[in-house]
Amino acid sequence: MATARRRKIVAGNWKMNKTVPEALALVRDLRAQVASLGDTVEVVVAPPFVALQPLHVALEGAPLALAGQNCHWESSGAFTGEISAPMLAELGCAYVIVGHSERRQLFGDTDAQVNKRAKAVRAAGMTPIICVGETLAEREADQTLAVVERQVRGALEGFEAKDVASFVLAYEPVWAIGTGRNATAAQAQEVHAAIRGLVERLYDGETAGRVRIQYGGSVKADNAAELLGQPDVDGALVGGASLKAGDFAAIVKAAT
Numbered sequence: 578m579a580t581a582r583r584r585k586i587v588a589g590n591w592k593m594n595k596t597v598p599e600a601l602a603l604v605r606d607l608r609a610q611v612a613s614l615g616d617t618v619e620v621v622v623a624p625p626f627v628a629l630q631p632l633h634v635a636l637e638g639a640p641l642a643l644a645g646q647n648c649h650w651e652s653s654g655a656f657t658g659e660i661s662a663p664m665l666a667e668l669g670c671a672y673v674i675v676g677h678s679e680r681r682q683l684f685g686d687t688d689a690q691v692n693k694r695a696k697a698v699r700a701a702g703m704t705p706i707i708c709v710g711e712t713l714a715e716r717e718a719d720q721t722l723a724v725v726e727r728q729v730r731g732a733l734e735g736f737e738a739k740d741v742a743s744f745v746l747a748y749e750p751v752w753a754i755g756t757g758r759n760a761t762a763a764q765a766q767e768v769h770a771a772i773r774g775l776v777e778r779l780y781d782g783e784t785a786g787r788v789r790i791q792y793g794g795s796v797k798a799d800n801a802a803e804l805l806g807q808p809d810v811d812g813a814l815v816g817g818a819s820l821k822a823g824d825f826a827a828i829v830k831a832a833t
């Protein structure tokens with residue numbers, strides 16, 4: 578596998594939290610706290626859809642990228658309540674999270690739908706952050722690598738190496754999300770290395786060396802440095818701890 582220097586990427590998934598005024602206050606604070614870090618680490622925030630436009634305006638020129646939390650695979654049409662990838666691109670999103678476990682578990686997202694969403698994101702000129710991860714029952718049944726492999730294969734179906742090299746994959750064990758129980762650094766590294774190995778088998782060493790793989794699941798200021806210090810952990814996808822500027826900034830600092 579080609580050795581590549583991958584720029585770390587730390588993304589905050591705010592889920593269904595923060596009103597527009599609260600969102601503006603949070604990024605103002607965050608911007609000030611990460612200003613001194615330069616471009617050593619890429620920082621992304623994924624607010625609720627309604628906050629994207631105001632944040633796009635407020636963040637002009639700031640080293641903070643915007644992400645959508647999901648999108649539909651069609652560009653427009655009779656899909657009440659849905660948001661399309663071109664709409665997110667127009668609001669300044671550089672990334673869109675697809676396949677988050679809450680989408681899979683609560684809204685029935687399948688691997689095939691995650692693939693269609695990722696294709697729409699790519700077609701709209703953005704980068705998907707593709708989430709995968711096993712449940713506790715799957716881990717206890719020793720199915721972790723098989724589940725994650727199935728999810729990664731499904732999400733990447735039909736993509737070429739040049740696409741995948743620029744993608745972000747996020748390994749998020751479901752049992753670690755919002756539970757305060759993070760994977761150990763060794764558990765995370767094992768799965769990340771397996772995912773990178775799979776990308777090498779599906780594509781080539783160059784692509785595997787370039788694709789970035791985030792860890793997500795109860796990342797906090799006090800465990801971030803160890804998780805992010807693993808050779809195949811290229812960043813973090815952060816839920817709860819991204820809702821306070823100081824907590825999120827501490828994780829970003831741990832990535833530098």
Ligand code: PEP
Pocket residue numbers: 590749753754755756757793794795796814815816817818
């Ligand atoms: C997430 O929802 O992607 C996540 C990782 O949440 P938390 O950090 O709260 O576990």
